[in-house]
Amino acid sequence: MSKIERSMEELYKDDPERADAVVFGRKPDVSRRGFMGGAGLAAIGATVGGAIPFSQNMPGGLMPGAFAQDKPAAPPAAAPAAPAAKGPIPLNFPGKSDKLVVLGEKPLVAETPESQLDDDTTPTDKFYIRNNGQIPEMAKDPDKWKITIDGEVNNKLELTLGELKAKFKPVTRRMVLECGGNGRSFFTPEARGNQWTNGGVGCAEWTGVRVTDVLKAAGVKPSAVFSGHYGADPHLSGDSNRVALSRGVPIKKLMDENNLIVWNMNGKPLENIHGFPVRLVIPGWPGSVSSKWFTRIWVRDKVHDGQGMGATSYRVAIQPMVPGGKPDPKNFKDLESMPVRSIITNPADGTKIPAGTREVKLRGASWAGDHEVKQVDISTDYGATWHRAQLGKPKNKYDWQRWTATVKLPSDGYYEIWTRGTDSRGVSQPFVAGFWNPQGYGANPMHRIRVLVG
Numbered sequence: 001m002s003k004i005e006r007s008m009e010e011l012y013k014d015d016p017e018r019a020d021a022v023v024f025g026r027k028p029d030v031s032r033r034g035f036m037g038g039a040g041l042a043a044i045g046a047t048v049g050g051a052i053p054f055s056q057n058m059p060g061g062l063m064p065g066a067f068a069q070d071k072p073a074a075p076p077a078a079a080p081a082a083p084a085a086k087g088p089i090p091l092n093f094p095g096k097s098d099k100l101v102v103l104g105e106k107p108l109v110a111e112t113p114e115s116q117l118d119d120d121t122t123p124t125d126k127f128y129i130r131n132n133g134q135i136p137e138m139a140k141d142p143d144k145w146k147i148t149i150d151g152e153v154n155n156k157l158e159l160t161l162g163e164l165k166a167k168f169k170p171v172t173r174r175m176v177l178e179c180g181g182n183g184r185s186f187f188t189p190e191a192r193g194n195q196w197t198n199g200g201v202g203c204a205e206w207t208g209v210r211v212t213d214v215l216k217a218a219g220v221k222p223s224a225v226f227s228g229h230y231g232a233d234p235h236l237s238g239d240s241n242r243v244a245l246s247r248g249v250p251i252k253k254l255m256d257e258n259n260l261i262v263w264n265m266n267g268k269p270l271e272n273i274h275g276f277p278v279r280l281v282i283p284g285w286p287g288s289v290s291s292k293w294f295t296r297i298w299v300r301d302k303v304h305d306g307q308g309m310g311a312t313s314y315r316v317a318i319q320p321m322v323p324g325g326k327p328d329p330k331n332f333k334d335l336e337s338m339p340v341r342s343i344i345t346n347p348a349d350g351t352k353i354p355a356g357t358r359e360v361k362l363r364g365a366s367w368a369g370d371h372e373v374k375q376v377d378i379s380t381d382y383g384a385t386w387h388r389a390q391l392g393k394p395k396n397k398y399d400w401q402r403w404t405a406t407v408k409l410p411s412d413g414y415y416e417i418w419t420r421g422t423d424s425r426g427v428s429q430p431f432v433a434g435f436w437n438p439q440g441y442g443a444n445p446m447h448r449i450r451v452l453v454g
């Protein structure tokens with residue numbers, strides 16, 4: 001134990017920002033973005049050091065999370081070849097909020113900052129975007145859109161969306177959709193892929209028909225093992241022989257009655273960017289199985305081998321591997337249920353609160369893949385003590401759970417407020433992102449915000 005502790009202390013002395021990244025899963029460049037602007041430890045001490053009420057609980061030499069709002073960078077159009085833009089890039093896309101942050105432009109990927117996830121139901125303009133291929137042109141005649149269910153079924157189905165709507169009973173469910181890579185930026189060393197913080201998630205009202213009802217009409221054969229899902233978006237290269245994304249799930253998960261084929265999101269036809277005219281919503285598992293611009297479920301007699309299956313895609317290590325190490329291809333399994341996560345949605349990170357304030361009301365959300373969230377706990381003293389939040393019930397299975405809490409702050413000063421969710425099995429969010437894997441799945445460390453009183 002002392003060996004690791006000593007070296008961590010040394011790291012704090014030599015490179016506090018880096019050490020902070022190791023302990024809290026925060027990237028050094030993210031820390032630098034805030035009010036410290038890259039200033040050294042001495043300046044930090046002078047600015048907030050004396051005013052950190054729980055500083056005795058901070059790991060030795062900890063750099064407080066940099067304070068104040070991140071300064072938005074210029075939108076991409078105004079900064080053509082700017083190397084490594086400083087600060088988040090606001091999204092500029094029709095129908096979407098400019099509070100979303102661009103993580104990638106080709107393909108287009110944007111996340112929702114935690115403080116923009118403060119609604120019970122995520123408004124469509126604030127819902128994150130994740131594409132793997134090109135964005136297809138908007139379908140002209142949605143009711144003629146073709147959907148195929150084939151493979152290990154007794155009756156191959158070829159339906160139009162119009163027929164699907166007429167033949168099966170529609171249901172509406174509020175359910176979380178979350179990218180498999182959500183939380184990836186908290187891994188050290190950096191894992192390959194879009195650097196999501198906690199914002200690859202949203203919880204919308206989805207209207208559509210049950211996948212199980214449609215599968216019953218097709219008659220699934222006993223030989224069925226897995227599904228393969230397809231959408232109409234062209235591959236990024238434009239090569240028509242290649243598929244942008246085609247993932248699937250074991251038959252047991254496919255048969256979950258919560259899986260929907262949806263055409264409405266929040267009571268309106270799907271936006272094109274979210275899969276118009278029809279998409280799958282397979283809740284609880286990586287968002288990549290929820291095909292947008294949905295065209296086909298191929299029921300298979302073996303594990304699906306489409307684009308995004310196998311190797312290290314959407315897969316985690318079976319035996320823990322050395323962070324940054326070389327992956328052994330045999331040591332991977334598919335990421336199935338997403339892990340428990342809780343976020344503080346109000347106040348926003350970096351909020352300044354008037355001097356003399358001794359109580360802060362918090363709001364947040366939590367969810368846990370296939371599981372329910374059992375409790376959410378809050379700490380204002382770097383994890384020394386915890387306070388139970390009031391946790392709401394999900395509206396239906398796979399809804400997220402909103403929570404509220406009131407925390408007392410003993411004096412003015414700099415605080416960090418941490419939230420930790422625990423699922424129905426008793427599994428909690430860890431302090432740091434563990435179980436590193438090359439493409440960065442499953443990182444769910446506690447969410448941490450910074451507030452300054454006075």
Ligand SMILES: Nc1nc2c(c(=O)[nH]1)N[C@H]1C(S)=C(S)[C@@H](COP(=O)(O)O)O[C@H]1N2
Pocket residue numbers: 127128129130131132133177178179180230231232233244245273274275286287288289290291292293294
């Ligand atoms: N056809 C198609 N479906 C897709 C994708 C895609 O690239 N193509 N991306 C998937 C991934 S990785 C995620 S996380 C979700 C994102 O859905 P959203 O963009 O509506 O938020 O859609 C999934 N469905």
Ligand SMILES: [Mo]
Pocket residue numbers: 130178179180181286287288
């Ligand atoms: Mo995703």
